Amino acid sequence: MVKLTPKQQSFFVDAEPEVFVPAKGAWGRQVATCVHLPTVKKESARKALAAAWTGRAPKRLTSRVHIE
Numbered sequence: 001m002v003k004l005t006p007k008q009q010s011f012f013v014d015a016e017p018e019v020f021v022p023a024k025g026a027w028g029r030q031v032a033t034c035v036h037l038p039t040v041k042k043e044s045a046r047k048a049l050a051a052a053w054t055g056r057a058p059k060r061l062t063s064r065v066h067i068e
Contacts, residue, residue: 001023001032001033001034001035002032002033002035002048002049002051002052003030003031003032003033003052003055003056004031004033004048004051004052004055005031005051005055006031008031008051008055009022009031009033012033012044012048012051013033015044016040016044018036018039019035019036019039019040019041019044020033020034020035020036020048021033021034021036022034033048035048
C-alpha cells in the first residue's frame with residue numbers, strides 16, 4: 001500500500017489498473033492505494049514509492065533529495 005495524493009492515485013490507477021487499485025472503503029477515498037506486488041514492474045513500484053515518500057516525508061528531508 002502507498003498513500004498518494006488524489007491526482008497521483010488517479011494517475012497510477014489509470015496507467016496500470018491491474019497493478020494499482022484504491023483500497024476499499026474510507027482508506028481508498030483517503031488515497032490509500034494497493035499495489036499488486038506479483039505484477040508490478042520495478043520502475044512503476046519505484047515511482048509510486050517515491051511519490052508516496054515525497055508526499056509524507058518531512059520537508060527538511062525532501063528538499064535535500066532529488067527523485068526522478
